[in-house]
Amino acid sequence: MTQTKVNVEKEFLEYVKKMVHVNEAIGLMYWDLRTGAPKKGVEQRSEVIGTLSSDVFAMSTSDEMKNFIAELSKPEVHDTLSDVTKKTLEEVKKDFERNAKIPPAEFKEYVILQSKAENVWEEAKKNSDFSLFQPYLEKLVEFNKKFIEYWGYEENKYNTLLDMYEPGVTVEILDETFSKLRDRIVPLLQKVTEAGQPETKFLFEHFPKDKQKEFSLHVLKDMGYDFDSGRLDETVHPFAIGLNPGDVRVTTKYMENDFRTAVFGTIHEGGHALYEQNISEELVGTPLCSGTSMGIHESQSLFWENFVGRHFGFWKNHYSTLKSVSGSQFHGVELEDFYRSINVVEPSLIRIEADEMTYPLHVIVRYEIEKGLFNDEIEVKDLPRIWNEKMQEYIGVTPKNDAEGVLQDVHWSGGSFGYFPSYALGYIYAAQLKDAMVKDIPDFDSLVESGNLIPIKEWLTKNVHQYGKMKKPIEILKDVTGEGLNPDHLIAYFEKKYSDIYRLNG
Amino acid sequence: MTQTKVNVEKEFLEYVKKMVHVNEAIGLMYWDLRTGAPKKGVEQRSEVIGTLSSDVFAMSTSDEMKNFIAELSKPEVHDTLSDVTKKTLEEVKKDFERNAKIPPAEFKEYVILQSKAENVWEEAKKNSDFSLFQPYLEKLVEFNKKFIEYWGYEENKYNTLLDMYEPGVTVEILDETFSKLRDRIVPLLQKVTEAGQPETKFLFEHFPKDKQKEFSLHVLKDMGYDFDSGRLDETVHPFAIGLNPGDVRVTTKYMENDFRTAVFGTIHEGGHALYEQNISEELVGTPLCSGTSMGIHESQSLFWENFVGRHFGFWKNHYSTLKSVSGSQFHGVELEDFYRSINVVEPSLIRIEADEMTYPLHVIVRYEIEKGLFNDEIEVKDLPRIWNEKMQEYIGVTPKNDAEGVLQDVHWSGGSFGYFPSYALGYIYAAQLKDAMVKDIPDFDSLVESGNLIPIKEWLTKNVHQYGKMKKPIEILKDVTGEGLNPDHLIAYFEKKYSDIYRLNG
The missing domain is CATH 1.10.1370.30 (Neurolysin; domain 3)
Structure with a gap:
């Protein structure tokens, strides 16, 4: 028994290591594409990345992986695993279950949609025309809603998406946190805006x-x-x-x-x-x-x-x-x-150019929209209007067009919902x-x-x-700070810092 | 039948393309290692290259590959293949047969020996001490002799090694070509050496x-x-x-x-x-x-x-x-x-620093030694002496030590015999x-x-x-020049050019 366990654990770690190795090769190709790969080689390189990515995906959903998970999850085996193996198992199991629940034909259709949608988004942004992108975004949202049904959810459908990027964070937590943050930043921003700006022309x-x-x-x-x-x-x-x-x-x-x-x-x-x-x-x-x-x-x-x-x-x-x-x-x-x-x-107007104080407001706009989309409270066709209203309400500016409004970020075109928070x-x-x-x-x-x-x-x-993925985000936070997610520290930092800089108490 | 053939051909090309893709990823990692990869990542990167290389090797010797080769080699199927598929099949079949004939345990032992031998060679070169490297070189030669037995040979054992790098070139051809070349270069070199050198100090x-x-x-x-x-x-x-x-x-x-x-x-x-x-x-x-x-x-x-x-x-x-x-x-x-x-x-003394006229003589020294080793006419232990004698005979210089003599090139430490020509x-x-x-x-x-x-x-x-590997070296040569390997053109070039530069007829 122990002999078997040792072998399975070892074989499992070898198997997983191979996936990590292939991912490292993919990572280097990605870096290279973005730092100087010759442009005529890009198409072929993308195919190579595709081949290797399919390989890793196939390994993550293979029968071999299924057997490893089944074998190592048996209580009498699981108890004997090292902590690193246990955590590794947890990670790959999460992936396996997520990927295995989607019918392969649907997943393939979704991947094709993603790649088309990115091109269409580029075109739509260039022409500042949301209507071009709208049907694709609708399909992307629909696919993700179906996936949520396959994956299951607790309390709120959007939680399933949040969990992919920030395990343990939920709508309940974010609603409370973000509304507090918003309620404190908006009036502070108001005061700052009225205080008059420092000189900046020497920066340029x-x-x-x-x-x-x-x-x-x-x-x-x-x-x-x-x-x-x-x-x-x-x-x-x-x-x-x-x-x-x-x-x-x-x-x-x-x-x-x-x-x-x-x-x-x-x-x-x-x-x-x-x-x-x-x-x-x-x-x-x-x-x-x-x-x-x-x-x-x-x-x-x-x-x-x-x-x-x-x-x-x-x-x-x-x-x-x-x-x-x-x-x-x-x-x-x-x-x-x-x-x-x-x-x-x-x-x-533009998130990636925002300063540290207004930045979270840009994120909150997107959060509220995503949450609304997945709880059927917002429809894709209304996004340009809703976007502009929220921007005006929280940040006090209104985009002149879709390119500097709802179309500014690439994320949704790749089906990344739940990432912005x-x-x-x-x-x-x-x-x-x-x-x-x-x-x-x-x-x-x-x-x-x-x-x-x-x-x-x-x-x-x-x-x-040092912990890498050995600790979840919330564990790190609790172990280090003794508390959960708490926006007060950020708010206090903003209030102190910008009162000084803008001489609000002077 | 035709349906089956089409599918097998298509599947085969997909299978082979995957190998090409993995090799491209390996190639990029190789380039990166040699142009600026951070040194602390090198060990891990080498492991990644190892994983991907094993993958390609496994694909080249798999049962799937064996079946492709068997199926596509059937005359009624083979006749219907495109020229590119036929040539591709020829290439992978050659690899398959070569790799499959070596017992896996022996191959593994050989790979380990190669990697040790490279380290020992480095050490031996640093200390200019051939005796450190000798036992490793002996084993490398022994392994290659065994491989030649597995692979089979025609006329001369060394032909099997030559064929790996230059298909179609044999000892018979090289003996004739190289002796002609040597016999014409050596006296020309003699004249040049006596003619007095041009000024070069402004180069440095x-x-x-x-x-x-x-x-x-x-x-x-x-x-x-x-x-x-x-x-x-x-x-x-x-x-x-x-x-x-x-x-x-x-x-x-x-x-x-x-x-x-x-x-x-x-x-x-x-x-x-x-x-x-x-x-x-x-x-x-x-x-x-x-x-x-x-x-x-x-x-x-x-x-x-x-x-x-x-x-x-x-x-x-x-x-x-x-x-x-x-x-x-x-x-x-x-x-x-x-x-x-x-x-x-x-x-x-050093091949890689040699001018274009003496360079071929450096190669001929190595060719004669390799040929002697694989025909049991030369023993590894005698290499330093034989090396120095041949250098004196052909080029007129004698190394002071093994580092600038027999140990100068890395090739043999990696088991590359038959490459120098x-x-x-x-x-x-x-x-x-x-x-x-x-x-x-x-x-x-x-x-x-x-x-x-x-x-x-x-x-x-x-x-x-344009032809890539669609034509063999000798085909290219014949199609372009109408003749086979012929050193006369090179000799004529040397005689004309250096008579002018050294004013030998002046």
């Missing part, structure tokens, strides 16, 4: 690309990013990708008339990368060797981007370097004014982690000011990074 | 890396290398790699005290790349979509490196650009003197192609001089590139 002078790169590399190094386990490349839509903890790549984009894109983008992606670089070695070769959820991942990137990169002390330390690297751009601009300029809050959760988690960190590291501010960011990285590794 | 001044890159890109473009189907990167040991015809990458190495490494290296790898970029679209997704043999591949790189890149007319066109790019390096150096300096012939064949083929080309393009010299290299590329595409 010509800052040469190679100089931006020099500064970006400098900051990544300070953050404790390990260049022996990664590299920095240029791309159009920046991302970080963990191929394995020894190879976690950051990409960035250099805009010569706005250095903020590269600098804050690099810090943001660097935060994602630190997560992937510092996952425990014992998880390598298992599906646990990656961030535990989209939200926790985003908490890491936002922690670095906002709590470090937009911290006054950070610029007290780095401003002179930025000045000398840039040439004469910031000549005569005081540190204080520079700091205010990079923390401008301004209602705007993770972005706002990242902000909330980050603020909670920050307050917990300060209890352990009371001199946080002076560390940032002195440029010694390593203790910060180490705290995050100890409390978050 | 500081030439900044980015300027070398600029010039290298310029030359690649002139050659007709398609940058939408490729890119140029830096590496330690330069290579070109064809992932698919739309993605063929060149790598080079910049030595700031010797620009020749990058310039001639880029032209050389560019020649390989042009081959892979211009294979017919209809072969994409089959194992035929790559160069037909090592020798023909090398003929393409050497054609460009020597017949174009070391041509007087090429520099008549490009010397002023090189001068302006380099700054003041060639100030006061006449074109004629520059041309002579880059065509210096000099007996030397391809390098010399590349020279011979290239000279034959050149003489054939001149019949079609009588103004070859003026094209090179005018910088219009496209007709040259197009001629090579029409006569060589």
Whole structure:
């Protein structure tokens, strides 16, 4: 019996490792496509990615996988498994059940629809015409509703979608959290808008690309990013990708008339990368060797981007370097004014260009719409109108057209519903982690000011990074902060920070 | 019947395409490892490559493959196959038979030996001590002798190894060809050595890396290398790699005290790349979509490196650009003197640093040794002595130690016997192609001089590139030149060129 168990466990881990290996190859091809693959090879490369992805999908739903799950789930066997194997089993079982419940013909039809819908969305956005995209979006929503029926749901249909990206987070939790957040941000935003904006025009002078790169590399190094386990490349839509903890790549984009894109983008992606670089070695070769959820991942990137990169002390330390690297751009601009300029809050239409305070409002708009769609309270055809109304209500701006409104994001065209909330959760988690960190590291501010960011990285590794998927998001949160999801920390941070910057109490 | 045949043919091509796809992913990982993969990720990446390679190997020897081969080889089915399918079948069948004949346990033992032997060779070379490597080399030779017994051989055991790299080439052919070549080069080399060397010291001044890159890109473009189907990167040991015809990458190495490494290296790898970029679209997704043999591949790189890149007319066109790019390096150096300096012939010890005339002699030394080993005329233990004797006899130099003698090349440590002759064949083929080309393009010299290299590329595409593996090396040669392997063309080229450069008739 024990002999059998040992063999099955070993064979299972070997089987799973093969899937991880194929995924690593796919990851490298993805990185390559986005950082310099020759354009005439792209079509063929996409086919290769398709072949390898089908392979992994087939392995995840095979009879062999079914047998592994059945065998290792027997209580007398399960009890003897290592913790890593148990968690691995849990992961693959979740995937297996999700994938196995959808009839293959329907899944195939859905995959074809996804790829068509992305093309149509591009066209619709280009022409700013939602009606082109509408029938595709309707079908995508219908498919997902059917899938929810296959998968089953608790309390609310939308919960099943949320669970795919942020296990444990529900509509009940989000309704409470987001409404609190919204109710506190909206009036604060109102005050800020009335207070008058700081000067920002010095931000937009010509800052040469190679100089931006020099500064970006400098900051990544300070953050404790390990260049022996990664590299920095240029791309159009920046991302970080963990191929394995020894190879976690950051990409960035250099805009010569706005250095903020590269600098804050690099810090943001660097935060994602630190997560992937510092996952425990014992998880390598298992599906646990990656961030535990989209939200926790985003908490890491936002922690670095906002709590470090937009911290006054950070610029007290780095401003002179930025000045000398840039040439004469910031000549005569005081540190204080520079700091205010990079923390401008301004209602705007496009999510990915939003500042940290209005950003969660953009997410809440999408959350409410998605929830409505899956609870049959909103119809796809009404989306442009509903979108614009909510934007006006929460952010105080109304899109002039669909391209800068409901069509702005790619996510829905790929059938990704339930994903958007993770972005706002990242902000909330980050603020909670920050307050917990300060209890352990009371001199946080002076560390940032002195440029010694390593203790910060180490705290995050100890409390978050190392676990990979061994802990669920909510476990991480509870173990570190002693509480569940709580937007108060983020709200308090906004109220303090922006009262100072906008001199609301002055 | 026809229905069945169509299905089997289609399924077979799908099966083979999957192998091609996995190989493309492996190729990209290989390129990445050699152009900038983070060092801490290398071990894990090697495992991923191992997993994918085992996968392809398993597919090439599977029962499914066996059934495809059996089914498609039935005369009534075979007659109905397309030419591409027939050739594809021939390729995979050859692999299948070779791999299936070796008992798996022995093959595994051999793979482990290979990987150990490479490490030991490195150590032995570092310490310049052949005795460390000797027992491993003995085992590698023994294994290959056993494999030859499994595979069978005609006339000469070494033929079986030669056939793996250069199908159709035999000991009988090489003995005749190489002895003729050697007998004509050795006395020519003697005369050259006595004639006194041209000035070369201006070659070794500081030439900044980015300027070398600029010039290298310029030359690649002139050659007709398609940058939408490729890119140029830096590496330690330069290579070109064809992932698919739309993605063929060149790598080079910049030595700031010797620009020749990058310039001639880029032209050389560019020649390989042009081959892979211009294979017919209809072969994409089959194992035929790559160069037909090592020798023909090398003929393409050497054609460009020597017949174009070391041509007087090429520099008549490009010397002023090189001068302006380099700054003041060639100030006061006449074109004629520059041309002579880059065509210096000099007996030397290291194959990869040899000039075009002595290079084939380095290969002949290795050929004679390999042939002797596999015909039981030479023992591994005597290699250092035999090596040194042959080097003295053919090239007129004697290594001071094993590192610059018998241990210099990596090939044997990986069990690659029968590969070296391809390098010399590349020279011979290239000279034959050149003489054939001149019949079609009588103004070859003026094209090179005018910088219009496209007709040259197009001629090579029409006569060589497009076919991929649809034609065997000897077929290409016969179809283009009307004759078989013939070293006279290369000899005539050497005699003419070096009589001029060294003013032997002056």
